[in-house]
């Protein structure tokens with residue numbers, strides 16, 4: 037096995053498609069080197085070493101040391117410098133780089149190789165003692181923090197003391213002698229704190245840093261990040277060792293971060309930030325406010341753009357931007373450094389972007405001919421669309437803007453202000469919506485950012501930690517809001533005009549404008565035309581699965597149709613029973629002593645049900661509508677309060693005590709497995725008869741009076757035995773035919789069932805003799821296959837997911853290995869009996885991308901999901917088909 041891959045001077049042992057082995061950063065450094073871009077030479081230690089390191093009790097493979105030495109020699113030869121040399125020393129950076137990018141989650145060491153001797157060489161080579169000692173003191177700070185695990189604040193404090201003593205404000209105001217003195221103090225302090233010397237030997241330094249990078253793979257924030265982003269621990273990280281280039285050697289030096297297109301809007305313009313005379317992490321760390329790269333969007337008062345300050349470098353960088361986009365055919369996120377007027381590329385990767393930007397970039401790149409429309413469809417993650425489908429702030433609403441920052445990640449968020457990640461997490465656990473307000477965020481805050489509705493920071497640019505992480509999470513974020521002053525001690529912040537916002541006060545963030553607004557602001561629905569509409573056209577061209585919606589009201593049906601629903605896959609009629617105008621009649625029906633009593637109540641409900649169905653059919657004109665007959669345990673409709681019982685008793689002309697006894701009698705210990713679903717129809721046929729009558733009368737009236745085409749699909753829930761369906765189907769057909777004859781119109785209708793019990797899946801061949809369609813009710817099927825109560829699982833299921841006993845919450849993503857096999861079997865058996873049987877799914881999984889893809893592969897005809905998830909399901913279906 038080969039453990040170390042060299043890159044430099046136009047030649048690389050690795051390639052861009054070797055991300056699994058070299059990590060994202062390493063693979064792309066190799067690729068950039070091969071296509072002739074200026075990349076400082078270096079080498080990558082593979083992710084396999086990381087995996088073996090952890091497998092073998094933190095021991096490296098035996099050959100590693102020799103390979104590292106060999107590649108280091110190659111770098112030395114190429115650079116004409118020697119690691120540890122006192123005349124012309126090579127200094128290196130050591131960075132992590134996993135397969136998937138994990139921004140800021142793991143450790144980095146810069147300027148490695150410096151000691152009291154090599155610093156002399158750097159002085160000789162650069163002719164700049166101040167620069168040499170500044171690099172040295174930075175190295176000691178980073179190394180003692182990252183590798184030796186000493187509290188970083190300790191040395192930071194010495195630095196602050198020094199500045200105070202010298203009466204200066206900025207690090208850059210310290211002289212070479214100040215910094216030289218600091219180096220001595222730093223080392224003394226390290227010895228004092230840790231009881232051992234700061235390592236002078238460059239080789240020891242190098243192995244220390246490599247070990248720290250591998251070690252950081254298992255640090256708590258990396259573990260949290262992996263969990264949130266479904267990155268397996270087995271992947272491991274690579275280590276990149278690369279010769280240093282310097283952005284901090286003077287005013288002809290700079291360092292920057294850029295995106296080849298705007299990551300927030302997707303606009304095709306070179307978006308980035310840089311700092312003159314700065315090193316590596318300074319831009320991202322948000323310590324100084326960076327300047328723009330491009331002057332296209334320059335406004336008066338903005339800091340000067342790189343295009344004006346360093347025009348030659350800018351021209352070179354702009355050319356590289358083109359080369360990279362044409363090569364990778366995707367928007368790139370790049371890091372670069374300029375050393376004495378010479379440009380070096382330190383990183384490129386596919387840039388993270390907002391959902392808006394993802395759609396715009398995909399559509400633009402298809403139009404520009406960079407990619408085809410299939411690729412365009414694949415460029416947008418289905419789950420990402422969620423961001424686009426949710427409301428944004430109503431532009432017409434009155435609002436009191438109390439501050440303005442950078443529009444770092446779009447969307448609108450509203451909640452109570454909290455000032456720490458832990459508080460955010462605790463509040464969210466109690467069901468509160470919060471906005472996390474920080475001076476700046478660091479990777480330690482990630483759990484709080486996840487829990488918050490939105491994030492507001494006082495410091496940092498568009499590429500600051502807060503901005504990058506929030507965009508990745510699809511969370512609204514306003515960053516670098518200089519208008520606010522955060523006071524953690526007082527748990528408050530001060531905004532423009534001295535407005536004080538205390539912990540618990542409500543604010544609204546607009547991540548698209550950067551506005552911070554007092555109180556709560558109304559929102560509006562998203563725009564579904566333009567680029568989004570174009571993308572969805574391509575989506576519809578390639579997908580095979582139809583997408584319907586679960587909707588119980590005309591309003592939901594309307595929204596879903598605007599989102600592209602091709603019918604209703606599930607109307608839960610019980611939701612209609614809870615409305616204020618009928619709940620009394622429903623209760624009367626349930627609590628009646630006999631058929632006659634029930635029929636009396638049902639006659640009151642019939643006209644209301646009928647008008648519900650008319651509303652739904654109208655919204656879904658020309659499309660199939662599946663209506664499910666009553667499903668939930670009667671138990672759920674029972675009156676609870678004494679006042680409700682008293683009122684009902686009067687209507688029904690019985691005593692309150694009689695009713696109470698009846699309520700008691702109907703109480704069930706395990707209602708989910710009790711008197712529900714088709715069991716209601718079997719024992720109280722008049723209930724289903726009324727519903728079927730309502731459905732068919734609604735259809736007939738519309739057909740007769742409004743010239744409609746409508747094909748009602750009547751669905752019978754919780755069937756486990758074909759005889760149940762045979763009986764209920766015969767009843768339904770009788771009622772349908774009676775209504776049709778009465779209206780004298782022609783109506784086609786289907787009668788089918790839900791497959792939501794394991795026995796139904798196992799006997800689907802028999803059930804298909806009666807059923808004209810199946811709809812897999814994977815909510816109940818998951819519940820009954822796992823023996824996992826939908827209502828009670830919340831107490832332990834999160835623990836199961838967290839400890840990876842289950843890979844996912846099976847109520848969210850379909851369990852393909854178990855429940856999915858029952859669905860697959862149900863399809864096969866159903867089709868064996870009735871080849872043209874219509875097959876769909878209406879459990880929550882119908883809108884979850886991985887489940888939709890599974891449904892495509894087992895050959896369902898359609899998925900059905902909540903209105904807001906319809907576009908997500910359409911896109912997932914297209915991904916499955918491509």
Ligand code: PEP
Nearest residue numbers: 792813814815816878879
């Ligand atoms: C199901 O069980 O998957 C289903 C759609 O029905 P409900 O969620 O109403 O039980």
Ligand code: MG
Nearest residue numbers: 792813815816
């Ligand atoms: Mg169900």
